[in-house]
Amino acid sequence: MRHALLITAAALAACGEAPQPANNSVSSAIISDVPGYQPPANIAGAPSPIERARAALKRDPKVVDFLLDPANAVMLQVAVRSNGSREYGLAETYCMDLKDWGFDKNEAAVRIVDAARVQASNGDFRSISLGTVRCRDTTRLD
Incomplete structure:
Protein backbone atom coordinates (compact mmCIF):
# COMPACT_ATOMS: atom_id res chain seq x y z
CA MET A 1 0.00 0.00 0.00
CA ARG A 2 2.81 2.39 0.88
CA HIS A 3 4.53 1.66 -2.45
CA ALA A 4 1.30 2.44 -4.30
CA LEU A 5 1.05 5.75 -2.46
CA LEU A 6 4.67 6.64 -3.28
CA ILE A 7 4.14 5.78 -6.95
CA THR A 8 0.95 7.82 -7.02
CA ALA A 9 2.72 10.70 -5.26
CA ALA A 10 5.58 10.58 -7.77
CA ALA A 11 3.17 10.55 -10.71
CA LEU A 12 1.14 13.44 -9.33
CA ALA A 13 4.29 15.38 -8.45
CA ALA A 14 5.19 15.33 -12.11
CA CYS A 15 1.81 16.98 -12.75
CA GLY A 16 2.38 19.44 -9.93
CA GLU A 17 -0.19 17.85 -7.60
CA ALA A 18 1.32 15.85 -4.73
CA PRO A 19 -1.11 14.26 -2.24
CA GLN A 20 -0.67 15.27 1.39
CA PRO A 21 -1.48 12.73 4.11
CA ALA A 22 -4.14 14.16 6.42
CA ASN A 23 -2.22 13.43 9.61
CA ASN A 24 1.29 12.67 8.29
CA SER A 25 0.64 8.99 9.03
CA VAL A 26 -0.84 6.98 6.22
CA SER A 27 -0.56 3.65 8.03
CA SER A 28 -2.41 4.82 11.15
CA ALA A 29 -5.35 6.02 9.06
CA ILE A 30 -5.58 2.61 7.41
CA ILE A 31 -5.03 0.51 10.55
CA SER A 32 -7.47 2.53 12.65
CA ASP A 33 -10.25 1.59 10.24
CA VAL A 34 -9.91 -2.12 11.12
CA PRO A 35 -12.72 -2.98 13.59
CA GLY A 36 -11.42 -4.13 16.94
CA TYR A 37 -7.79 -3.31 16.19
CA GLN A 38 -5.73 -2.47 19.28
CA PRO A 39 -2.22 -1.20 18.55
CA PRO A 40 0.58 -2.77 20.59
CA ALA A 41 1.48 -0.87 23.74
CA ASN A 42 4.95 -0.01 22.40
CA ILE A 43 3.58 2.21 19.62
CA ALA A 44 3.66 5.87 20.56
CA GLY A 45 0.19 7.12 21.35
CA ALA A 46 -1.26 3.62 21.84
CA PRO A 47 -3.51 3.21 24.88
CA SER A 48 -1.89 1.67 27.94
Missing part, protein backbone atom coordinates in the same frame (compact mmCIF):
# COMPACT_ATOMS: atom_id res chain seq x y z
CA PRO A 49 -3.10 -1.69 29.25
CA ILE A 50 -4.96 0.11 32.05
CA GLU A 51 -6.69 2.43 29.55
CA ARG A 52 -7.72 -0.54 27.39
CA ALA A 53 -9.03 -2.44 30.42
CA ARG A 54 -11.02 0.54 31.71
CA ALA A 55 -12.58 1.17 28.31
CA ALA A 56 -13.60 -2.49 27.90
CA LEU A 57 -14.99 -2.79 31.42
CA LYS A 58 -17.02 0.42 31.05
CA ARG A 59 -18.60 -0.98 27.87
CA ASP A 60 -19.59 -4.27 29.53
CA PRO A 61 -23.29 -4.05 30.56
CA LYS A 62 -22.80 -6.64 33.35
CA VAL A 63 -20.25 -4.45 35.14
CA VAL A 64 -21.51 -2.06 37.81
CA ASP A 65 -18.04 -1.03 39.03
CA PHE A 66 -14.50 -2.37 39.11
CA LEU A 67 -11.18 -2.04 40.87
CA LEU A 68 -8.09 -2.57 38.74
CA ASP A 69 -4.74 -2.56 40.53
CA PRO A 70 -1.85 -4.34 38.79
CA ALA A 71 0.15 -4.25 42.05
CA ASN A 72 -2.37 -6.47 43.91
CA ALA A 73 -2.48 -10.26 43.79
CA VAL A 74 -6.16 -9.93 42.86
CA MET A 75 -5.46 -7.55 40.00
CA LEU A 76 -9.06 -7.09 38.93
CA GLN A 77 -12.16 -7.03 41.10
CA VAL A 78 -15.41 -6.59 39.22
CA ALA A 79 -18.76 -5.75 40.84
CA VAL A 80 -21.75 -7.22 38.99
CA ARG A 81 -25.46 -7.49 39.64
CA SER A 82 -25.85 -10.92 41.19
CA ASN A 83 -28.58 -13.44 40.61
CA GLY A 84 -27.14 -15.54 43.42
CA SER A 85 -25.04 -17.85 41.26
CA ARG A 86 -21.26 -18.25 41.23
CA GLU A 87 -19.40 -16.36 38.52
CA TYR A 88 -16.25 -18.42 37.93
CA GLY A 89 -16.82 -18.40 34.17
CA LEU A 90 -16.94 -14.61 34.10
CA ALA A 91 -13.74 -14.44 36.16
CA GLU A 92 -12.04 -16.81 33.70
CA THR A 93 -13.18 -14.63 30.80
CA TYR A 94 -11.64 -11.56 32.42
CA CYS A 95 -8.41 -13.53 32.96
CA MET A 96 -8.20 -14.03 29.19
CA ASP A 97 -9.06 -10.36 28.65
CA LEU A 98 -6.18 -9.26 30.90
CA LYS A 99 -3.71 -10.76 28.43
CA ASP A 100 -5.50 -9.09 25.50
CA TRP A 101 -5.32 -5.76 27.32
CA GLY A 102 -1.54 -6.16 27.79
CA PHE A 103 -1.17 -7.48 31.34
CA ASP A 104 0.87 -10.47 32.47
CA LYS A 105 -2.03 -12.74 33.38
CA ASN A 106 0.28 -15.35 34.91
CA GLU A 107 0.72 -13.20 37.99
CA ALA A 108 -2.91 -12.16 38.33
CA ALA A 109 -6.20 -13.21 39.82
CA VAL A 110 -9.70 -11.94 39.09
CA ARG A 111 -12.53 -11.71 41.61
CA ILE A 112 -16.19 -11.13 40.78
CA VAL A 113 -18.19 -9.57 43.62
CA ASP A 114 -21.85 -8.86 44.36
CA ALA A 115 -22.40 -5.16 43.61
CA ALA A 116 -25.38 -4.93 45.97
CA ARG A 117 -23.18 -5.94 48.91
CA VAL A 118 -20.06 -3.84 48.22
CA GLN A 119 -20.80 -1.02 50.68
CA ALA A 120 -21.82 -3.38 53.47
CA SER A 121 -18.56 -5.33 53.07
CA ASN A 122 -16.36 -2.44 54.30
CA GLY A 123 -13.75 -3.37 51.70
CA ASP A 124 -13.71 -7.10 52.51
CA PHE A 125 -14.38 -8.29 48.98
CA ARG A 126 -13.64 -11.91 49.87
CA SER A 127 -16.83 -12.01 51.92
CA ILE A 128 -18.97 -10.99 48.93
CA SER A 129 -17.07 -12.94 46.29
CA LEU A 130 -19.04 -14.72 43.60
CA GLY A 131 -15.89 -16.32 42.27
CA THR A 132 -12.13 -15.75 42.31
CA VAL A 133 -9.86 -17.34 39.74
CA ARG A 134 -6.05 -17.45 39.49
CA CYS A 135 -5.41 -16.63 35.86
CA ARG A 136 -2.24 -18.71 35.40
CA ASP A 137 -4.11 -22.02 35.65
CA THR A 138 -7.79 -21.01 36.22
CA THR A 139 -7.71 -22.44 39.74
CA ARG A 140 -10.76 -21.42 41.75
CA LEU A 141 -9.58 -19.66 44.87
CA ASP A 142 -12.85 -19.54 46.84
